[in-house]
Amino acid sequence: xxxxxxxxxxxxxxxxxxxxxxxxxxxxxxxxxxxxxxxxxxxxxxxxxxxxxxxxxxxxxxxxxxxxxxxxxxxxxxxxxxxxxxxxxxxxxxxxxxxxxxxxxxxxxxxxxxxxxxxxxxxxxxxxxxxxxxxxxxxxxxxxxxxxxxxxxxxxxxxxxxxxxxxxxxxxxxxxxxxxxxxxxxxxxxxxxxxxxxxxxxxxxxxxxxxxxxxxxxxxxxxxxxxxxxxxxxxxxxxxxxxxxxxxxxxxxxxxxxxxxxxxxxxxxxxxxxxxxxxxxxxxxxxxxxxxxxxxxxxxxxxxxxxxxxxxxxxxxxxxxxxxxxxxxxxxxxxxxxxxxxxxxxxxxxxxxxxxxxxxxx
Amino acid sequence: xxxxxxxxxxxxxxxxxxxxxxxxxxxxxxxxxxxxxxxxxxxxxxxxxxxxxxxxxxxxxxxxxxxxxxxxxxxxxxxxxxxxxxxxxxxxxxxxxxxxxxxxxxxxxxxxxxxxxxxxxxxxxxxxxxxxxxxxxxxxxxxxxxxxxxxxxxxxxxxxxxxxxxxxxxxxxxxxxxxxxxxxxxxxxxxxxxxxxxxxxxxxxxxxxxxxxxxxxxxxxxxxxxxxxxxxxxxxxxxxxxxxxxxxxxxxxxxxxxxxxxxxxxxxxxxxxxxxxxxxxxxxxxxxxxxxxxxxxxxxxxxxxxxxxxxxxxxxxxxxxxxxxxxxxxxxxxxxxxxxxxxxxxxxxxxxxxxxxxxxxx
DNA sequence: TAGCCATGCAGAAACGTGCCTCCAAAGGTG
DNA sequence: CACCTTTGGAGGCACGTTTCTGCATGGCTA
Numbered sequence: 054x055x056x057x058x059x060x061x062x063x064x065x066x067x068x069x070x071x072x073x074x075x076x077x078x079x080x081x082x083x084x085x086x087x088x089x090x091x092x093x094x095x096x097x098x099x100x101x102x103x104x105x106x107x108x109x110x111x112x113x114x115x116x117x118x119x120x121x122x123x124x125x126x127x128x129x130x131x132x133x134x135x136x137x138x139x140x141x142x143x144x145x146x147x148x149x150x151x152x153x154x155x156x157x158x159x160x161x162x163x164x165x166x167x168x169x170x171x172x173x174x175x176x177x178x179x180x181x182x183x184x185x186x187x188x189x190x191x192x193x194x195x196x197x198x199x200x201x202x203x204x205x206x207x208x209x210x211x212x213x214x215x216x217x218x219x220x221x222x223x224x225x226x227x228x229x230x231x232x233x234x235x236x237x238x239x240x241x242x243x244x245x246x247x248x249x250x251x252x253x254x255x256x257x258x259x260x261x262x263x264x265x266x267x268x269x270x271x272x273x274x275x276x277x278x279x280x281x282x283x284x285x286x287x288x289x290x291x292x293x294x295x296x297x298x299x300x301x302x303x304x305x306x307x308x309x310x311x312x313x314x315x316x317x318x319x320x321x322x323x324x325x326x327x328x329x330x331x332x333x334x335x336x337x338x339x340x341x342x343x344x345x346x347x348x349x350x351x352x353x354x355x356x357x358x359x360x361x362x363x364x365x366x367x368x369x370x371x372x373x374x375x376x377x378x379x380x381x382x383x384x385x386x387x388x389x390x391x392x393x394x395x396x397x398x399x400x401x402x403x404x405x406x407x408x409x410x411x412x413x414x415x
Numbered sequence: 416x417x418x419x420x421x422x423x424x425x426x427x428x429x430x431x432x433x434x435x436x437x438x439x440x441x442x443x444x445x446x447x448x449x450x451x452x453x454x455x456x457x458x459x460x461x462x463x464x465x466x467x468x469x470x471x472x473x474x475x476x477x478x479x480x481x482x483x484x485x486x487x488x489x490x491x492x493x494x495x496x497x498x499x500x501x502x503x504x505x506x507x508x509x510x511x512x513x514x515x516x517x518x519x520x521x522x523x524x525x526x527x528x529x530x531x532x533x534x535x536x537x538x539x540x541x542x543x544x545x546x547x548x549x550x551x552x553x554x555x556x557x558x559x560x561x562x563x564x565x566x567x568x569x570x571x572x573x574x575x576x577x578x579x580x581x582x583x584x585x586x587x588x589x590x591x592x593x594x595x596x597x598x599x600x601x602x603x604x605x606x607x608x609x610x611x612x613x614x615x616x617x618x619x620x621x622x623x624x625x626x627x628x629x630x631x632x633x634x635x636x637x638x639x640x641x642x643x644x645x646x647x648x649x650x651x652x653x654x655x656x657x658x659x660x661x662x663x664x665x666x667x668x669x670x671x672x673x674x675x676x677x678x679x680x681x682x683x684x685x686x687x688x689x690x691x692x693x694x695x696x697x698x699x700x701x702x703x704x705x706x707x708x709x710x711x712x713x714x715x716x717x718x719x720x721x722x723x724x725x726x727x728x729x730x731x732x733x734x735x736x737x738x739x740x741x742x743x744x745x746x747x748x749x750x751x752x753x754x755x756x757x758x759x760x761x762x763x764x765x766x767x768x769x770x771x772x773x774x775x776x777x
Numbered sequence: 778t779a780g781c782c783a784t785g786c787a788g789a790a791a792c793g794t795g796c797c798t799c800c801a802a803a804g805g806t807g
Numbered sequence: 808c809a810c811c812t813t814t815g816g817a818g819g820c821a822c823g824t825t826t827c828t829g830c831a832t833g834g835c836t837a
Contacts, residue, residue: 068567070793081817086795093796094814113567116545117482118793121822126479127543128530150512157531166544167531168490169519181489182528183478205430205475288705317709324711343650344706347679349686432823443787448825455826456784480823483792 069110078106089114120183129160129370130187131167132198147313147341148359149190152212155363156188163371172198186374188212188366191257192219208373210366214384216258223369223383227357229259232389233266233309236337236355239391240307241274244399245335249298249305250280251291251315260285263311279305285312295322299334307335307397316345316352316396336396351394361387431472440468451476482545491522491732492549493529494560509675509703510721511552514574517725518550525733534560548732550574553619554581570735572728576746578620585731585745589719591621594751595628595671598699598717601753602669603636606761607697611660611667612642613653613677622647625673641667647674657684661696669697669759678707678714678758698758713756723749 075082080103087093088103120126131153157167168182172189179198186208192199194216202209208222215221240248250267253260264280271278279301283294295318298308308319316338320330328334330350337353338345345352365385371377437444442465449455450465482488493515519529530544534551541560548570554561556578564571570584577583602610612629615622626642633640641663645656657680660670670681678700682692690696692712699715700707707714727747733739 071795072793082794083796083818084816087816090795093816096815099815111566113542115483115793116543117479117488118822119543119795120479120545121477121483121792121824122794122796124822127540131531146512147508150508153531157533161533161540164540164543166540169493169515169529169531171519171523178489178523178526178528180475181478181481181526183482204473292709314706314709317706320711321709342706344676344679344704347654347676347683349682349711434823444824445788445826446786449786452825455786458785461785477823480792481825483794484823484825486792 069112071112071114074103074107074110074112077110078103125374126183126185127165128168128182128184129165129367130170130182130184131156132170132172132187132189133191148357151341152190152359152363155360156367159364159367160371163367165367165371172196186210186222186370188370189221191259192216192221193257195219208370210370210373212362212366213258222373223385225362225365225369225385225387226258227362227389228386229262230266232355232357232391233263234270235389235391236309237267237270239393240309240335240337240397243307243331243335243397245305245307247276247279247303247305247307249308250278251294251298251308251310251312251319251338252280252282253285253311254282255285260311267309277303279303288314291315292318292321295319296325299323299326299328306333308337310336310338313338313340313342316340316354317348320348320352331396331399335399337391346394350396353394353397354392356390356392358387358390431474433474433476436465436469436472436474439472440465487736488545488547489527490530490544490546491527491729492532492544492546493518494532494534494549494551494554510719513703514552514721514725517722518729521726521729522733525729527729527733534558548572548584548736550728550732551583553621554578554583555619557581570732572732572735574724574728576620584735585747587724587727587731587747587749589724589751590748591624592628594717594719594753595625596632597751597753598671599629599632601755602671602697602699602759605669605693605697605759607667607669609638609641609665609667609669611670612640613656613660613670613672613674613681613700614642614644615647615673616644617647622673629671639665641665650676653677654680654683657681658687661685661688661690668695670699672698672700675700675702675704678702678716679710682710682714692758693761697761699753708756712758715756715759716754718752718754720749720752 071082071085075085078085080099083093084095084099085103085107088095088100089107116126133149153167160167165185168184170179170182170187172192179201184207187202187210189196189199189209189211191213192211192215196219199209199211199215199219199221203220211219211221211224212226214224214226237248250264252264252267267280268278279298281294281298283290285291291312291314295310295315298305299319299322310316310319316336319336319338323330323334323336330336337355339355339357341356341359342354345354365387369383369385433444433447437447440447442461445455446457446461447465447469450457450462451469478488495511515529522529527547530546532541532544532549534554541563546569549564549572551558551561551571551573553575554573554577558581561571561573561577561581561583565582573581573583573586574588576586576588599610612626614626614629629642630640641660643656643660645652647653653674653676657672657677660667661681661684672678672681678698681698681700685692685696685698692698699717701717701719703718703721704716707716727749731745731747
């Protein structure tokens with residue numbers, strides 16, 4: 054009873070425990086816990102008193118103890134596919150940065166924090182952090198990490214529809230097929246007769262869905278496919294592939310590039326061959342970079358809306374964690390946005406046609 | 416003794432505890448712990464046996480319990496200054512992405528994971544996660560978060576030298592003054608007679624140090640300062656400021672822009688005024704974006720080497736956490752790299768002079 | 778044979794919370 | 808007065824580890 058608040062055995066002087074608060078306030082541990090967490094039946098006077106004493110002692114509850122007791126850590130894993138030993142490639146820089154930014158904000162708003170984790174199966178690092186759930190970006194087929202997490206009973210939400218029969222709790226993705234078809238139609242409307250594609254060699258769903266959509270569109274309108282594929286993780290390969298595409302005898306008069314740097318790569322290649330954009334060559338690429346607004350000429354881009362995706366993914370995950378029956382379906386499709394600029398407008402070279410952006414709707 | 420491994424009271428069927436492993440292996444809890452952690456005096460046979468049983472049961476130690484017991488969580492906070500309610504602005508996208516990427520890898524290599532946290536003083540989220548230490552990016556003067564962390568006895572390492580008398584454990588930064596002076600000399604060598612600066616209105620150390628270095632250089636060489644300052648967090652303001660700078664009666668014949676988008680903004684402004692780059696206007700900006708390698712013309716950039724900074728910051732922090740007497744000084748200066756491209760070379764228009772890049776030394 | 782040390786392992790005390798159970802006192806009702 | 812209900816709060820267990828202490832056993836030396 055009369056234990057002074059400084060007599061705790063091994064505790065550092067800077068850290069006051071709940072016991073110290075209880076002793077200093079002259080109440081029991083239970084009362085302190087209830088007062089600070091807003092539970093129990095306590096008169097407001099006691100509640101205020103305890104809170105004031107806790108503040109005075111600079112009391113911070115131990116996250117570890119709370120996690121151990123409640124089973125909830127308030128931590129969400131953010132897993133990115135690793136190439137080599139580095140998380141995410143430069144190809145997805147802007148996308149990932151925006152997506153992570155939005156995910157961080159959304160998680161924070163609901164009291165959660167994000168932990169960046171690699172998609173390796175080194176469980177020594179995975180099991181060293183108590184997660185309530187995980188966001189997986191673009192999981193590969195039969196991802197061992199996802200399987201392990203699901204086996205542990207943790208909810209998993211993926212950015213990008215899961216390949217194969219990956220048992221995720223929910224997923225969010227764009228309608229990549231519709232996006233590609235929309236772009237091809239847009240280019241055809243602008244006068245393109247032969248549209249080329251700059252695509253990747255890897256087997257992820259984004260590349261796969263986009264490429265097959267292109268091939269089907271070609272078949273439908275009766276155009277021979279004209280495309281070059283390259284390993285998207287290699288920066289130089291993109292420039293080379295762009296060059297090859299424009300060097301072909303059946304050179305396209307419009308090109309859509311699936312990856313962020315394709316815009317500048319294609320622009321550079323066009324200059325080398327003396328092709329004017331948009332007069333001789335129409336250009337669109339998939340990118341989140343605002344730099345394409347001020348290139349010469351400005352380049353039309355497709356935005357995958359990473360901010361909306363990041364927000365949606367986190368909301369879905371936290372809903373699953375907290376057992377909230379989500380109003381939303383477990384499969385959510387986020388619309389893409391085509392930001393039309395000069396590079397894809399042959400007829401009326403207005404400087405910009407993109408609708409005015411609202412800050413929160415990117 | 417004879418407690419079956421399935422009879423644990425409230426535990427979920429998917430999670431096996433250390434008790435279950437002990438029971439299944441026919442040994443004590445102590446032996447299991449020692450065997451799995453490589454401690455104690457155990458014959459290899461016992462060690463192997465325990466490990467095999469643990470694997471068979473799919474045992475994963477509880478991170479929360481371990482953290483509570485040992486006081487170490489293996490988690491490092493990564494704090495970014497927030498503008499509004501979003502972490503980091505688009506201005507620093509590439510920088511932050513690279514820096515965070517390197518920091519994540521470095522932490523992972525030493526068995527730590529990174530938690531993204533906002534620099535708000537909402538301690539409800541801060542105290543909900545057990546951190547071993549924190550990386551603070553560009554802390555503001557008298558940052559309340561840093562003070563609080565230090566008060567709790569946690570090591571704090573900052574990216575960017577701390578303003579004022581912020582009591583960080585260590586910091587890593589570039590020599591911004593030397594970088595600016597180097598660029599100005601470089602531009603002067605290329606024939607610039609009047610060098611302008613595109614700078615920011617905020618009071619962070621990067622902006623401050625760079626601007627005063629510019630002013631001192633001007634004084635030294637006897638040139639009137641020609642600069643425009645704008646709020647760096649506003650995307651449109653950058654384009655406007657670039658335009659204003661080139662519209663002045665004392666228009667500079669060379670410009671250095673402190674922020675990432677300045678390159679394209681200045682290029683666009685130059686086109687509007689019919690200025691050829693580099694013939695009429697030399698251009699350099701501070702950026703990590705590889706897109707500047709393929710603009711027309713390619714733009715000389717200053718790289719702050721975010722990957723090296725991210726790595727260094729994490730190493731310093733983990734050294735402090737683990738009590739390793741760091742061989743490195745607690746103040747570490749990372750050299751910048753000027754990637755010289757066409758936009759700053761008036762005399763010999765070689766396409767590129769940048770040294771061949773090694774992948775790991777960006 | 779007695780003493781001693783190294784080996785191999787078990788018991789149990791923490792770590793700091795949250796929460797379930799239970800009790801004392803006060804107030805109301807017949 | 809006897810009984811019930813409500814209020815306010817205390818006791819103590821459990822979460823799953825790590826680790827300190829200690830107890831046997833067996834081989835070795837004197």
